Amino acid sequence: MVKLRAEGTKIISKGIKWLVQIYVVLSVMYTLNHFYTEYLYNDLDGNIIQRNEPELETQIPLSWGQDRLSWKSHSGVYDYMTEEFFLSKVFSESMQPSHVIPYYFRAQEAPNEEDITITTLITLDRFSVFDRLATNYKGPISVTIHVNDDQESRDKLINALHDLYNNNPYMKQYVDVHLVVDKFERQFNMWRNIAKFFARTNYVMMLDVDFHPCTNFRRTILDSPEIMEKLRAGNTALVVPAFEYADLIEGLYYTTFPRTKEDAIELVNSKRLVMFHAAWKPGHGSSNYTHWYGANELYKVTQYQYQYEPYVIFPKHSIWCDERFVGYGANKAACLFELYLSGIDYWVLPNDFLIHQTHEYLESARRNERKFNKKLYDHFREELCFRYARNFIINGEWETPKAHNLKETCQKIRGFTQAIKYFTKADK
Template identity: 55%
Template sequence: MTSGSTWHQAPSSDMNSGIHPRAGQDILYISSENTDAQQVAQSWTNIEGFFGECTITGTSEHVSEPNLKSKLFSSALGPSTLKPYYYKARHPVHQKDITLSTLVTRNRFPVLGRLASHYKGPISAAIHINDDATKDQVMKELDGLFDTNPDVRQYVDVHLIIDPFDRQFNLWRNVAKLYARTDYIMMLDVDFYLCTDFRHRVLSNPSVLAKLDAGRTALVVPAFEYLLQDDGLDASTFPTHKTDLIQQVQQDRIDMFHKSWLNGHGATNYSHWYTSSDLYKVTDYNFSYEPYVIFKKDGAPWCDERFIGYGANKAACLYEIYLAGLEYWVLPDDFLIHQTHSYPEDTRRKERQYNRKLYSNFREELCLRYSRKYMATGEWDTARSDNLKTECQKIRGYRSAV
């Protein structure tokens, strides 16, 4: 935002209810009070049908909302109808807070309701609705969720994505992140139960907040799952203290999430976590690592939207975060547990085959791109490039290319 710019609130008949006007209209816009002819002023509004306005030396150029959004999400399948803040949380949002950034489909509406009632903090939910004959019924179900659950009305910002394209997970993640209204976000799958109060533990710790504010740290909350699916159905029975969790681990009832795919969460170093009482750094990173993390929203990379369907989509997000110079640090007393549900394994298997090939090329592309960036910005010999140098040298031909 330019110097001298201020936020203004646009009039809306729904402002008192806390519900967004439901017409894709933004409730906030920026105007500039700086009259310097050399100053570029940006105004984000679509009250008159425009999403953005750029004023330069006294002239105005308008960018239509569909055109701007097509650029924002140009790597995804489209077109999509995006309605940010279709529902807007009534509870005041404090900037120094942690927003749960999540994506939700129709069959997870009840889970979103339970999450809102449990967390009682800001949630930015990207909700995908298929643009087909089921759309009206799904909208009624969503409205029913807000009508019946006061915690959803209080804490959840809903951003609708309406199109015929299933499983564009990274696009949905980017939408949820883009419209989160706090300094920090947690990229979370809605099926996970928050067993501990990491939110207040982090926000009340000045040293941890300082690490987040520096923009070089992502905090890992270890994830677990029950070995018997039936044990993971009722979240009210889940342990809420580390000692109780470890006892169930020792009883072979619960273990790290997706233990059969060790690369996904193994770098968290669960054996160390069981005995640790201090924040510790992930030192055995691998490119398949996909923990659930808390990080500063501004300055963090976006998820690559070319990954569509199951397989590597979240790992690609975390990989770019890592190459961008963020370190993963594990919270010693907090944890999540997966709530059991069925998986469409046939669909997953086919999509994983495609995304495995895409991810291999993506990692090589990213290593070269970030190498160019660090060299051009003078950061090649700084600590920011350490993750890249360690990880990218594993790629055949990288050294000679650099």
Template identity: 45%
Template sequence: MSVDLQTFMARRGAKAMGLILLLSCLALLTRYYTYEPNSSHFRRGLFYRNDSSIQLGQFNSHFSWTDGNGGLHQLPIETVLSKSFSLSSYSEQSQIIPYYYKSAMNMTGEDITIVTLVTRNRIPNLARLATQYQGPISTTIHISDDQEGGYTLELLQNAMDENPNMRKYVDVHVVRDEFDRELNLWRNVAKLFARTEYVMQLDIDFFPCTDIRKSVLNNPKAMSLLRTGEAALVIPAFEYSQQEEGLDYRHFPSNKRDLVKQYNEKKLEMFHSFWLPGHAPTDYERWTSNEKEIYQVTTYQHSYEPYVIFKNQGSPWCDERFAGYGSNKAACLYELYISGVDYYVLPDDFIVHQTHAYPDEARQVERYYNRRLYTQFREEICIRLARRFITQRKWDHPKSENLRQECASIKPFQRAIGRFL
């Protein structure tokens, strides 16, 4: 201790020492702690300044269970996640951080969580979705393993700080690795950590113009269908014929009457009307002709890609071999359908696409390979689920009817079934 400090301490005593310690603590906090408003709402991962690596924070590092003799067993959570997502590009360098942000909402089981994924340039879409939906949202955000990943999380932090609806309603799960556009992996992460009985599969570019959550939760028929686990509710999707008119969500219609008016005036049309198989089975002419009741989709075909609400528990997962654009969402919905889930269309609710640019060159290459994979996938899933139904003695059960009808045109399927029966 220096002579000057000794002299000061002799004069001031213990109070001076306390003041010095307090100032030292404040200096350390200033260096290593960044203030985050409402941080008690979140279970956070941390970017450490020295190595920019995400740590698990309060998330349990092991999966634990007790055997019949009371013995405790554990597996590292990284092992569990690597097995859970083994069909994707998930590797030892990958990190999945559930609840990087955890919403402050007190959720009830019988509610509907929007399951979606978000990229850096779509964070504003997520903020307006939280404000519009006013209900639980589970989203995955992918970040790269470099400084760009840190920048993405800074933008996310800013959105959380600026929008109380983000803090109240949105659970954010981080996937950190070098693999881009693992869309079905990201969907599965968001669905896995959704905290309600029902989920709404939605792309972040769509704006829910009506109060879908309230409409469904207060509709006895809709809830009766969802509770069976054998029905998915379709939300009709629209886009503007002139793409520039879809840039500002504040000008979108907020009720069916106004939407139908714009539809009849050719201002709005079925989403991706250039690819009829994608949404035509919803039957837009029936929906816009003053339909007031939930109705069943009767013209399903394998390229159908509606946005749907369905029961989370027991529903199939999206096949993670589909990386990049093309067929990834169709694969999710195909397996859902032939697993025994029928599609029903909501009569009054709708979503509208928010216009954005498409990376066409990347899409063309990825679509080519995913189309080939999808043909093989349909054959595989038909045979696999058929074996399940036959083993469970449900081959003649109504639950297997979708599979029997949809898979009948696949020749390898017919040959295989002849051996199983």
């Protein structure tokens, strides 16, 4: 009886060891798979690593993110760094880790350098309106698309993106697509910087995807020697006035939007069309809509204030949006404030306009994020005033027109006058 129990015990012991071994093997396999899918992004049926651009001579094709960006020194020595490492520094002020995949799709038509690229950003719920923008604009677009970093979200978005891109010939012809894969929602300024960084023209337009270009402002600008001369000078940003319908229901039907300034003014006179966010005048009031109604030529924005956030066309080689602004509130205003302080003047196009296409807002998120970003923006403006003032003084630009916007905007900041005296004295 004892012998039988001992043999039975051995059998049970062997069975337990066998089960333990199976468990260990399965655990290792699961861990490896988790690491592979969550951190290397290479297990998405080939979708996430899509790159349809021709291979560049300066790159050695490896797995995604490990492509080598190389350059040759005067002494003949080659140096290199990985693409992922390079981009981690380019967008280092954003929330990390964040993985940038440039040119997931590259437009088949290479744009002319003297053209205007719309730079924008979208999430999955804005694919349909972006489809309309590509069809309507028929020009270069550089778009950043955020991909939530989980398997289900990635697969859903990538599949929808392929359908979107393959079903619209204008998308294939004109649109460069860049992906950001991370867990951080609403890094708007980082997404804007990515779209601008990879734009392939000398001029860009920072546009929210929900706005419908009712007129061909691109041709207005490119066909005007006067306007192009201003853009080439590097100190001009062109404002395209933005409207919305008083009855937001009308804003759902983009096919009925006016296509000429005369038709738009008729709707304004009947109070059906109003300045975008008319209830919050600081946002667009500096464009001086009353003057716009009767204008026939470019006019300068003379009543700038720090909450102004128009939709503008400006040189690509200009300031970058500060990536510390995450979420709703002040992000675009901060970007345009720095552009203005850097010496860029705003000029309003007299005959072109945009209309907002109505959609729902995440009001709860907006309320909280605006509160946080307001505090950040208050400190940010002071920081910029002191930093740019010192920069202008050291570079000998303090007494030039380039410093005019800064002097006019920053003079009321406490301690600013004393700081200028110190910077000026220290520079001598």
